[in-house]
Amino acid sequence: MAFFKKLKEKLFKSSSKLEEGLDAIVEDGGELYDGEKLTDQVSPKTLVPKLAVSEIVMETLEKAPEAVEIELNAIQAEPEAPKAELPTADFQTLKIDDEQKQVSLETVDLKKDVPASMLEAPVEKSTGSAGFFSRLMRLEAEPAVVRRVLDDNMLEQLEELLISSDMGVDTALRVAANIAEGRFGKKLSTDEIKTLLSREITRIMEPVARPLPLYSQTPQVVLVVGVNGSGKTTTIGKLASQFKVAGKSVVIAAGDTFRAAAVEQLQIWGDRAGVPVLTAAEGSDPASLAFDAIEKARADHADLLLIDTAGRLQNRTDLMEELSKIVRVIKKQDPDAPHNTLLVLDATTGQNALNQVDTFKKLADVSGLVMTKLDGTAKGGVLVALADKFGLPIHAIGVGEQIDDLSPFDPEDYAKALTGQGVS
Ligand SMILES: Nc1nc2c(ncn2[C@@H]2O[C@H](COP(=O)(O)OP(=O)(O)O)[C@@H](O)[C@H]2O)c(=O)[nH]1
Ligand SMILES: [Mg+2]
Known part of the structure; x- marks a missing residue:
């Protein structure tokens, strides 16, 4: 694991x-507490199965009730003791001989028959009986909790x-x-x-928890949206790399034409992933870049086209207009495109991520989520709220800034990691 x-x-x-x-x-x-109370646990009925003796021995036990009686008295007397008491003298216990089909009483010599480790058991932590007898008989006593x-x-x-x-x-x-x-x-x-x-x-x-679906129709157009700084460009770089490794041919369109730096950043990711990046001049129309990118992806027989977008526009109307124009233009090339609209969310924004989903659902036809920056945040629980509230597929999670820090979303692992279950 x-x-x-x-x-x-x-x-x-x-x-x-x-x-x-x-x-x-x-x-x-x-x-x-130190496990269940032994009195609740051990009864004439439960004693025998716990010791896992054969049915023949059970019959023998039934025929020798005095022996069972002595034994049960020994067991049931124990929880009455205020503290777990280790035996200080030799004592008698029940001996079950499966082969001979016999039950007899046997004297336990404290020095000879009892392992030192049992006598040194750390019972002082416990408030109840640690059940020396149960340990002797291998009835696992739980640690004190x-x-x-x-x-x-x-x-x-x-x-x-x-x-x-x-x-x-x-x-x-x-x-x-x-x-x-x-x-x-x-x-x-x-x-x-x-x-x-x-x-x-x-x-x-x-x-x-569903990975990004792949369709037979190519190029599959994936539009990536989200607010500025949420991790869109980084996620595109990671996705491109993973799909490339999986044998898919990928093209990236640097649709955030707002800043020259954004285009450069994507080119670096493209180089790392070994994937071509289509760019346009700073400030040019991202919709026309998207249009050209589909043509290029078709000409290259690419399986996937990943389109980056800008998240930082003056206001919501600007953003809506830009995104809807990109979608409109893409549809001229392929009426089914974009096949996926990924909303990238930054986990460190906590509850704000819920508002972002609300907003982007109105701006674009969001088909799935990627949550980034789950590393090093104490706000990982927001993903549970997102799943519960919107039911949108979570395709992947970002757990770092490196190219392989994008993981498929595994709900069980995630839940265990979030709650700290199964790890100390
Ligand atoms: N720690 C961490 N940082 C991330 C992750 N994803 C992205 N980032 C960082 O977040 C910052 C913004 O990412 P970027 O991809 O430029 O966001 P964009 O504006 O949406 O394109 C960059 O410094 C990335 O390195 C992640 O999963 N974990
Ligand atoms: Mg970006």
Whole structure:
């Protein structure tokens, strides 16, 4: 899971914020537990399957109730003890001989039969019984963890934490409610909440995790839109490189004719990716560049044409006019184009990304999203809100400035990285 590790590292800020928050919530009013109480766990019925003895031995046990009685007394007496107690003297225990089909009592010599590691078990951390007997019988005792009973107060704290992780109010409330459903009054640990949270986030994200669809009709025209600085040019460079590596022929059109620097930046990316970049003079009409670019892509038998656009126009009307002109002109070449309109969003803008989707959906026929700068931001939760609110496909995520820092969107990995589940 190299990618997962990398994602976790990159999403460190988001996940550490959520993790710290969850720890604080559970510790606030939580108590230390050392696994389930043994009395709840072990009964004459459950003892035998837990020991995984054969059915014949079970029968033998039934025929020797005194032996079982002694054994159960030994087990059930233990949780009564205020602290986990290690035996200080030799004691008797049940010996099950599968081969001979016999059950007998055996004396355990503390010095000879009990491994030193068991006697040195760190029970002082525990408030309840660590269950020496259970460890001896290999009934795995859980390590001591802090648990907190889920109540209204805890639910409210959870909601606040999720809202503060940029998940958006509606999504945060729904996610918290789903986690709490059927669990009121139950004791939850941070790890359990992380797992539940991660599951819930995965459930929301799964339907939108879709790579950029590739069509048989070529050249496939991909228009890339978004506000200035969101990462459009960088994302085009990364996409071009990945498609090239995957064996596709790609052409880029440097449609941000506003600044000469933007064109140069795209040329550098084109060189890196080994992809031709079509440019026009600074200040020239991006729509006519797009028109020429389709002709060039056709002549080159290119599979994909990626068109960059400017995000920084004086006002929304300007931007709308420019984008609609580009689309109008493209359609003269191919009525089905653009086949995809990618909206690039900057994760560090947090909740503002939601407004950007609203705006760009009105300006252009947005078909999918790419979220950049998920590395090093504590606002990674906004992607959950986006998925929940708009349901637009998330094609990829940007996790750095380098050419290979564009990853396919994997909801499970993302949810785990965001919540810090499965990593410490
Ligand atoms: N850390 C990080 N920086 C990014 C990412 N994507 C883009 N950037 C940086 O964001 C800045 C703006 O990117 P650019 O592609 O020029 O944005 P544009 O104005 O939308 O074309 C540049 O400095 C990029 O290197 C990303 O995923 N992670
Ligand atoms: Mg740009």
